[in-house]
Amino acid sequence: MCPTRFVLGCSLVLSAACMDQGFVHPSDPAGQVGDPRPVIRLDPEQWDFGAPLVGCPAEQPVRIWNDGDADLVVHALELTGSSEFSWAGSVLPLTLAPGGSMALAVGYLPADTEEDSGELVAGSNDPERPEATATAVGLGAGLASAVEVFTEPDAVRTDVLVVVDNSASMAEEQANLTGNFQAFLTEVARADADWRIAVITTDDPRFRGPILSPATPDPVGEFTRQALAGIGGSADEAPMQMVSLAVSPGGDAAPGGAFFRDDAMLSVIVVTDEPDDVSPMFPVELANQLLALKGHDASLVRFHTIGSDVPVPACASAILPSIPLDDVVILLGGLFLSVCGDWGTSLSAVAQSSVTLEDTFPLADDPVTASITVTVDGAGVATGWRYDAVDRAVVFDAGAVPGPGAEIEIAYALAADCAG
Numbered sequence: 001m002c003p004t005r006f007v008l009g010c011s012l013v014l015s016a017a018c019m020d021q022g023f024v025h026p027s028d029p030a031g032q033v034g035d036p037r038p039v040i041r042l043d044p045e046q047w048d049f050g051a052p053l054v055g056c057p058a059e060q061p062v063r064i065w066n067d068g069d070a071d072l073v074v075h076a077l078e079l080t081g082s083s084e085f086s087w088a089g090s091v092l093p094l095t096l097a098p099g100g101s102m103a104l105a106v107g108y109l110p111a112d113t114e115e116d117s118g119e120l121v122a123g124s125n126d127p128e129r130p131e132a133t134a135t136a137v138g139l140g141a142g143l144a145s146a147v148e149v150f151t152e153p154d155a156v157r158t159d160v161l162v163v164v165d166n167s168a169s170m171a172e173e174q175a176n177l178t179g180n181f182q183a184f185l186t187e188v189a190r191a192d193a194d195w196r197i198a199v200i201t202t203d204d205p206r207f208r209g210p211i212l213s214p215a216t217p218d219p220v221g222e223f224t225r226q227a228l229a230g231i232g233g234s235a236d237e238a239p240m241q242m243v244s245l246a247v248s249p250g251g252d253a254a255p256g257g258a259f260f261r262d263d264a265m266l267s268v269i270v271v272t273d274e275p276d277d278v279s280p281m282f283p284v285e286l287a288n289q290l291l292a293l294k295g296h297d298a299s300l301v302r303f304h305t306i307g308s309d310v311p312v313p314a315c316a317s318a319i320l321p322s323i324p325l326d327d328v329v330i331l332l333g334g335l336f337l338s339v340c341g342d343w344g345t346s347l348s349a350v351a352q353s354s355v356t357l358e359d360t361f362p363l364a365d366d367p368v369t370a371s372i373t374v375t376v377d378g379a380g381v382a383t384g385w386r387y388d389a390v391d392r393a394v395v396f397d398a399g400a401v402p403g404p405g406a407e408i409e410i411a412y413a414l415a416a417d418c419a420g
Contacts, residue, residue, distance in 0.1 A: 036068070036069040036070035036098075037068050037069070037070050037126070037127055037128075038066055038068040038069075038070045038071060038072035038073070038096075038098075038124065038125055038126050038127075039066065039067040039068035039072070039126055039128070039129075040064065040065070040066065040067075040072055040074070040122060040124045040126040040129060040132045041064075041065040041066075041067050041132065042062055042063070042064060042065075042120070042122060042132045042133070042134040043062065043063050043065060044062065044134065045133070045134045045135070046134065046135050046136075047060050047062070047106075047134070047135075047136055047137075048136075048137050048138070049108040049136065049137065049138035049139075050138065050139075051138070051139045051140065051141040052108065052110060052138070052140065052141060053110075053140070053141045053143060053416035053418065054110050054111065054112060054113060054140040054141065054142070054143050054368055054371075054413060054416060055109070055110070055111070055143070055368045055413075055415045055416050055418070056109075056110075056416050056418035057107055057108070057109045057418070058107070058108045058109075058138070059105050059106065059107045059108070060105075060106050060108075060136075061103050061104065061105060061106070062103070062104050062106050062120060062134055063101050063102065063103045063104070064094075064096065064101060064102050064104065064122060064132075065096075065100075065101045066096040066097065066098055066099065066100050066101065067099075068098055068126070069098045070098065071095050071096065071097055071098070072095070072096040072098075072100075072124055072125065072126065073093055073094070073095050073096075073124060073125045074092060074093060074094040074095075074096070074102075074122055074123070074124045075092060075093040075123055075124065075125070076092065076121075076122070076123030076124075077089070077092060077104075077120065077121070077122050077123075078120075078121045078123075079106075079118055079119070079120050079121075080118060080119050080121065081116070081117050081118030081119055081136075082116035082117060082118050084108060084109050084110055084111055084116050084118075084138070084140075085106065085107065085108055085116065085118035085136055085138075086106070086107045086108075086109070087104050087105065087106050087107070087120060088104065088105045088107070089102065089103070089104035089105065104120075106120065106136060108136070108138045110138060110139070110140025110141075111140065111368065111370040111371075112140055112368075112370060112371065113139070113140050113141070113142045114139075114140070115137065115138075115139045116137065116138050116139065116140075117135065117136065117137050117138075118135070118136045118137075119133055119134070119135050119136070120133065120134045120135075120136070121133050142413075143368065143413040143414050143415075143416055144413070144414045145371075145411065145412065145413050145414065146363075146364065146365055146367075146411070146412055146413075146414055147409060147410070147411045148361075148363060148364060148409070148410050148411075149407060149408070149409050149410075150358070150361050150407070150408040150409075150410070151405070151406070151407050151408070152357055152358060152402050152403065152404055152405055152406045152408070153356060153357070153358075153404060153405075154192075154404050154405045155192065155193075155194060155404065156191050156192070156193040156194065156265075156355045156356045156357060156404065157193065157194045157195075157261060157263060157264035157265065157356070158188070158193055158194075158195050158196075158264055158265040158266075158267055158354050158355050158356065159195075159196045159198075159253075159259055159260060159261055159264045159265070159266050159267070160195060160196065160197045160198070160267045160268075160269060160354055161198055161200065161243065161246065161247075161253050161259075161266070161267070161268045161269070162197060162198070162199045162200070162227065162269045162271070163199075163200055163201070163202060163239045163242060163243060163268065163269065163270040163271065163272075164177070164199060164200070164201050164202070164227050164229045164271050165201070165202045165233075165237050165239070165270075165271060165272035165273065165274065166201040166202060166203065166229035166230055166231060166232070166233030167202065167231065167233050167234065167235050167237055167274070168231045168232075168235065169231070169273055169274070169317075169319055170229075170231055170272070170273060171231050172317050173271060173272075173273055173306075173317065173339050174227060174228050174229065174231075174271075175228075176339070176343040177227055177271050177306075177343065177347075178223065178224040178227050178228055179343070180343040180344045180346075180347050181220055181223050181224065181227070181347065182220055183343075183344040183345075183347045183348045183351070184347040184348065184350065184351040185219060185220065185351075186348070186351075187347075187348045187351035187352050187355075188351050188354070188355055190403060191352075191355040191357050191403065191404055192403070192404045193355045194214065194264075195212075195213065195214065195355075196211050196212065196213050196259055196261075196264075197211065197212040197213075197219075197223065198211050198212070198252065198253060198259050199223070199226040199227055199229075200242055200243075200246055200252075200253075201229050201233055201242070202233065202234070202237040202238060202239045202242055202270075202272060202276075203233045203234035203236075203237070203238065203242070204233075204242065205241075205242045205243075205245035205246040205251055205252065205253075206246075206252055207252045207253075207259075208226040208227075208229065209222065209225065209226040210222070211258060211259050236278045237272055237274055237275075237276060237278070238276060238278045238279045239270045239272060239276050239279070239325065240276050240279035240281055240283070240286050240324075240325070240328065241276075241278075241279035241280060241281065243268055243270075243286065243290075244279075244281065244286055244289055247260070247266075247289070247290065247293060248289075255293060260293075262294075264300070265299075265300050265301070265302065265354065265355065265356050266290060266293060266294060266300060266301050266302070267301075267302040267303075267304065267334075267350075267353070267354035268290070268302070268303045268304065268334075269304045269305075269306070269350055269354070270303075270304070270305045270306070270307065270322075270325055271305075271306045271307070271339075272305070272306075272307050272308070272322055272325070272339075273307065273308050273317060273318050273319045273320075273322070273339050274307075274308060274319045274320050274322065275308075275320050275321060275322055275323045275324070275325070276322070276323075276324065276325055277323075282324075283324045283325075283327035283328040283331060284327075284331060286303075286328055287303070287328055287331035287332050290303065290332065291332075298332070298333065299356070300356075301332050301333075302332060302333060302334045302353055302354055303328045303329055303331070303332035303334040304329065304334040304335045304336070304337070304350045304353065304354070305322055305325040305326065305328075305329055305334070305335075305336050305337070306337045306338070306339055306343075306346055306347075306350070307322030307325055307326075307336065307337075307338070307339060308320055308321050308322045308338070308339060309321065309322075309338045309340065310322065310323055310326045310336070313340070314338055314340040315338075315339075315340035317339060317340065318338070318339050318340055322336075334353065335349055335350055335353055337349065337350070348398070348399065349398045349399075352398055352399070352401060353398075357401050357402070357403070357404065358401070359395060359396045359398075359401045360388075360391070360393050360394075360395045360396075361393055361394045361395075361408060361410060362391060362392060362393040363392050363393060363394065363410065363412070365414050365415075366392065366414065366415040367387070367392075367412035367413065367414065367415060368412065368413040368414070368415050369387050369389070371411075371412050371413035372387055372394065372410065372411070372412045373410070373411045373412070374394060374408065374409070374410055375408070375409045375411075376402045376406055376407070376408055376409075377402075377406055377407055378407075381400075383400075384396060384397050384399075384400030385397065385400065394410050
């Protein structure tokens with residue numbers, strides 16, 4: 001048995017003989033009595049956020065302590081479990097002197113009414129407990145809900161004016177346009193649209209042939225004949241001026257003629273590989289002229305361009321950036337698509353934008369984004385749409401817009417008034 005000796009006013013002291021025999025003080029895992037070491041502690045080790053309203057943030061503190069007598073180095077902090085918990089604190093690694101501490105803010109933002117749990121794990125140089133943990137629980141409180149119902153129009157009417165660049169560099173683009181025109185017709189047919197299509201060029205505002213409509217026996221063949229306009233046209237392309245002349249009094253596309261209908265959408269599609277730097281007008285002038293034809297109802301006018309990318313063309317066949325046509329597109333809410341892209345996809349997108357099917361459905365109240373569900377004609381739709389927080393609206397992707405007469409139901413939980 002190891003003898004012990006006591007020193008007045010001192011703690012128990014082991015004899016050298018006992019130390020030689022390997023006796024280890026129970027508080028000295030390193031085997032050397034009195035060696036300093038760090039000791040990590042999280043306070044509290046458990047906390048309950050209660051039941052804040054869904055969408056309302058809550059926060060609670062947790063403090064990291066060094067209960068030892070050597071520097072504690074915290075080199076890792078990880079919050080596992082529900083993604084609705086988060087933490088904020090100092091940059092790691094963090095060194096705490098003996099008796100020192102650091103506060104963290106642990107946040108909770110419930111996205112639903114299901115119970116959530118998380119665990120904060122702190123990694124350190126504590127030799128006995130390298131990892132310390134603290135747990136959190138929370139439960140989002142339920143909110144009021146809303147259901148909104150929208151209906152696509154049963155019939156859509158659109159008058160489409162196609163402007164084809166017929167300059168020397170346009171053989172490839174004209175071939176791509178006509179070779180993929182069926183994609184355009186497929187999309188307008190899906191919308192059950194009552195459509196009219198006329199073709200002009202960038203140097204002549206007169207129609208190149210009869211107006212196409214659903215009654216045209218061979219619309220693809222007739223469009224191909226008109227849109228293959230050749231490459232002998234003027235090198236000074238003026239698509240904006242040609243559109244302006246076509247819709248002006250006496251023009252082939254003007255109100256009162258066989259093409260223009262007051263209650264139909266007017267959709268202009270310019271196909272070119274160059275800029276319009278000769279038209280004697282600014283983009284805003286053309287935009288205002290077209291809007292005036294529709295009583296300044298912006299929902300009845302679109303201006304699209306399949307042209308050379310701005311600011312830098314993306315392929316060899318795109319000669320120069322198609323400016324300022326991109327400005328007209330922005331002013332009139334159309335699409336600017338590249339002649340270097342997939343023509344079938346581009347023409348489908350332009351067709352969809354050229355009929356009056358709605359793709360954006362504004363909500364009456366602020367939703368909890370994660371709670372939004374969408375059904376179309378009674379069937380749940382999980383993809384093909386997104387929530388736009390800026391416009392507070394559900395927006396369908398191109399190609400996923402519900403068809404004519406479709407009923408769209410949007411259900412959601414109302415975002416809470418967290419300050420109330």
